[in-house]
Structure formats: C-alpha cells, structure tokens
Amino acid sequence: MSPDPPHRELSTPRPTTAQAVLTITGADRPGVTARLFAGLADSGGPAVEILDVEQVVVHGHLVLGVVVGALGNGGSAVEDAELLDHLQAVASDVAAAVGLRVEVESAGGPTAPTAPGRPHHVIVLGRPVPPEAVAGAARAVAGIGGNIDAIRRLSDFPVTSFELTVSGAEATALRTALASVASETGADIAVEQVGLARRSKRLIVLDVDSTLVRGEVIDELAARAGRAAEVARITAAAMNGELDFSESLRARVAVLAGLPEEVLDEVREHLVLTPGARTLIRTLQRLGFRCGIVSGGFTQITDPLAESLGLDFAAANTLEVVDGRLTGGLVGEIVDRPGKARALIRFADQYGIPLDQTVAVGDGANDLDMLNTAGLGIAFNAKPFVREQAHTALNQPYLDAVLQVLGFTRDEVLDAAP
Numbered sequence: 001m002s003p004d005p006p007h008r009e010l011s012t013p014r015p016t017t018a019q020a021v022l023t024i025t026g027a028d029r030p031g032v033t034a035r036l037f038a039g040l041a042d043s044g045g046p047a048v049e050i051l052d053v054e055q056v057v058v059h060g061h062l063v064l065g066v067v068v069g070a071l072g073n074g075g076s077a078v079e080d081a082e083l084l085d086h087l088q089a090v091a092s093d094v095a096a097a098v099g100l101r102v103e104v105e106s107a108g109g110p111t112a113p114t115a116p117g118r119p120h121h122v123i124v125l126g127r128p129v130p131p132e133a134v135a136g137a138a139r140a141v142a143g144i145g146g147n148i149d150a151i152r153r154l155s156d157f158p159v160t161s162f163e164l165t166v167s168g169a170e171a172t173a174l175r176t177a178l179a180s181v182a183s184e185t186g187a188d189i190a191v192e193q194v195g196l197a198r199r200s201k202r203l204i205v206l207d208v209d210s211t212l213v214r215g216e217v218i219d220e221l222a223a224r225a226g227r228a229a230e231v232a233r234i235t236a237a238a239m240n241g242e243l244d245f246s247e248s249l250r251a252r253v254a255v256l257a258g259l260p261e262e263v264l265d266e267v268r269e270h271l272v273l274t275p276g277a278r279t280l281i282r283t284l285q286r287l288g289f290r291c292g293i294v295s296g297g298f299t300q301i302t303d304p305l306a307e308s309l310g311l312d313f314a315a316a317n318t319l320e321v322v323d324g325r326l327t328g329g330l331v332g333e334i335v336d337r338p339g340k341a342r343a344l345i346r347f348a349d350q351y352g353i354p355l356d357q358t359v360a361v362g363d364g365a366n367d368l369d370m371l372n373t374a375g376l377g378i379a380f381n382a383k384p385f386v387r388e389q390a391h392t393a394l395n396q397p398y399l400d401a402v403l404q405v406l407g408f409t410r411d412e413v414l415d416a417a418p
Contacts, residue, residue: 018070018083019051019107022091026100028062036102039094040068045086046078047071056152062100067107080106119149119194120174122164123405125396126187129160133187137164140177144169155410158276158398163407165194182393190392190405192376198407201375203353204284205344207362208295208302208316210239211380212399214272217297218252224263227255241365241385245296246336253319257328261321264300271305276400279413281309283403286416290351294343296335296366313350315343341369361402362386378402 070078146169222231238248292313306314360374371377379390
C-alpha cells in the first residue's frame with residue numbers, strides 16, 4: 001500500500017479581526033439560506049466576509065452553519081464583542097422571519113493545526129447499518145488521531161450507506177482500524193482517498209463466476225458429467241489460494257471429456273445474474289464507463305453473456321470441442337491469475353485509459369493480480385484470503401453496492417436509469 005502524498009496548503013486564509021459562527025436549525029423550508037445571507041449583507045453593521053458554509057438536511061430538518069469574519073471599518077479592528085452584538089441582532093431578525101432557531105457564538109481562539117496527510121472517504125454499508133458500526137468507525141478514527149469532518153448518506157436501497165469524510169489519518173492505519181470494526185459488526189467499511197481520482201474512474205472489469213453470476217459454471221458442467229463433488233472441492237481449494245489455478249483448471253476441465261457441446265447451451269441458459277448486476281452495468285455505461293468481463297471460465301459461456309449485457313470486452317478460456325463433444329482440454333492462452341491482470345492491462349490500453357482509472361471486481365484468489373493492478377480492486381463476497389489483500393471488500397449480496405464505493409449516490413443511480 002503506497003503512503004499518502006504529503007499534504008500541501010494551497011493558500012493561506014486572509015487574517016480577520018474577529019470571527020463568529022451562526023447556526024440555523026429547524027424544519028427546512030424554502031428561502032432560509034437566502035434570508036440569512038441577505039441579513040448579513042444588508043445589516044448596516046460591520047462588514048463581514050464568508051469564511052465557511054456547511055448545510056445539511058436530514059429528513060426535513062435543516063442544519064446550516066456559517067462562519068463569518070469581520071473586515072473592519074476604515075482600517076480599525078473589530079472586536080469579538082462588537083461583532084457578536086451585531087450578529088445577535090441579525091440572528092433575531094432572521095429567526096423571526098423564517099421561524100427557525102438561529103444561534104451565534106464566537107469562532108475566535110487559536111486555529112486548529114492542519115491535520116497531516118490527505119483526507120479519506122470512509123463508506124459504511126449494510127442492510128441495515130447497525131448503530132454500533134458507525135460508533136465503532138468513529139472510535140477507530142479517533143483512536144488513530146483522525147477526525148470526521150462530514151457525514152452524508154449515499155443510498156437507502158438496496159443497501160444503506162453513509163460516507164464519512166475523515167482527515168488526519170494515514171491510509172494504512174485507517175484501513176487496519178476499520179477492518180476490525182467491519183469484522184465485529186458485520187457492516188462493510190471501505191476507504192477511498194479524497195480527490196478527483198475517485199470520480200475519474202472510466203473502466204470496470206468484472207469476474208464472472210460468483211461475481212457477475214451466481215455460482216461456478218464449471219461446477220454446473222461437472223454435475224452433468226457426474227463429477228460434481230470432486231470438481232467442487234478443487235474449485236474451492238483454487239479460489240482459496242490453496243492450489244495453482246492453471247493446474248486446477250486443467251484438472252477440472254479434464255473430467256468434462258465426452259460431454260456433448262449442447263450442455264454448454266443448457267448451462268448458459270440457466271445462468272442467474274447476481275442481484276444488482278444489471279443496475280451496476282447500466283449505470284456505469286450511462287456514466288461513460290467501459291465495462292467488461294475477465295473470467296477464468298469459458299468463452300462459450302462468457303461471450304454470449306457479454307453480448308447480451310452490451311459489454312465492451314470479454315476474455316476467458318476456451319474449451320476444446322471436437323465432433324460436437326468436449327475433449328477435456330483447452331485451446332489458446334490460459335486466462336489464469338496473471339492472465340487476468342494482463343487482460344485488464346490490455347483492455348485499458350485498448351481504450352486509452354490509465355490503470356489508475358480502472359476498477360476490478362472479483363471473489364477468488366485468481367482475481368488478486370487483477371484487483372491489485374487496477375486503480376481500485378474490490379473483493380466481492382470473497383474468501384478471507386482475498387479480502388485481506390484487496391484494496392477494499394464488499395460482503396453485501398448486491399453487486400450495485402459497488403456504485404456507493406465509487407461515491408455515487410442513490411439519486412445519481414436513479415438519474416442514470418433509462
């Protein structure tokens with residue numbers, strides 16, 4: 001994991017003689033913000049400048065905070081008491097006009113030092129999100145010297161998710177502390193660095209078996225060959241990283257020898273997409289993403305699937321077929337663990353997209369190179385071995401929860417719907 005780049009201040013705030021905070025709370029209604037700022041502009045007292053504004057509406061309840069600084073009159077300083085007296089009068093007028101509570105307090109005193117490191121987004125997801133998950137995340141952040149600067153809700157369906165903006169915490173320490181909270185509470189907690197790169201992703205690669213679709217295709221084929229239990233054991237060992245994937249793939253494919261080619265059609269017709277798969281792909285396509293699949297499965301299954309979903313690219317292994325029957329062999333290059341990473345690089349290069357603007361999603365050990373090559377690698381309902389090594393992990397049953405990890409809100413998803 002690379003360390004955070006050094007924090008750099010872009011500008012130094014202009015000093016002021018006095019500062020104060022105005023806070024409006026109550027039932028939200030049109031015109032509140034306009035009335036407050038009109039009062040500050042037309043009050044006739046000391047001239048002020050706006051230093052900071054934060055507004056949030058939670059289920060119709062408004063919290064609006066404004067930090068103002070006195071500019072002074074003719075070069076003379078404005079004292080705290082003079083500014084507060086003036087703003088108390090403004091607050092009374094505004095409160096009477098809008099029917100909400102308006103409080104004023106001094107914002108004087110020493111300025112808190114700038115927290116080191118880049119800020120991060122911490123996304124807490126669940127169905128539901130238990131209070132102990134948010135409490136645990138807050139304690140974990142404070143425990144490593146971080147601070148929560150803001151919280152917003154990203155979605156309420158199909159999962160509930162909240163985004164915390166955290167400053168003053170180094171990335172690796174933050175991920176480590178929050179991993180324990182996720183394990184203890186059952187919530188998913190992802191960490192992303194704040195910045196343009198988060199919303200500049202332009203290509204996503206999805207694994208197929210147990211990611212884009214439910215189950216493992218090769219297990220379904222083995223069942224039709226009467227070797228289901230044997231192949232399932234090999235598959236589990238390979239996905240857990242206990243066996244070399246290429247070796248295990250050839251061993252599993254060998255038991256399919258003699259199956260009629262029509263079996264591939266039967267299995268493909270019975271594929272079940274993971275809930276949220278179509279929403280994820282449709283949304284990202286409408287947002288301009290290139291979307292595709294890279295699978296350790298078989299082109300006879302994945303190519304028609306990619307066509308039906310309107311994907312941009314697909315890579316997988318190819319089963320050898322002679323005289324209408326599977327031979328138990330493969331033809332062409334093997335798409336194994338390093339092969340998946342090579343495919344991601346190839347597709348990113350094809351579309352002229354830098355790797356740091358790519359996303360990969362998968363569940364097995366053979367996905368790890370691909371997950372760690374991408375700008376963001378997401379372990380989806382993955383084995384513990386994979387979750388521990390990926391950039392972040394999702395354990396929700398809905399694939400479109402990936403959208404919240406990317407920072408998209410439920411409203412943005414709905415806006416992208418046809």
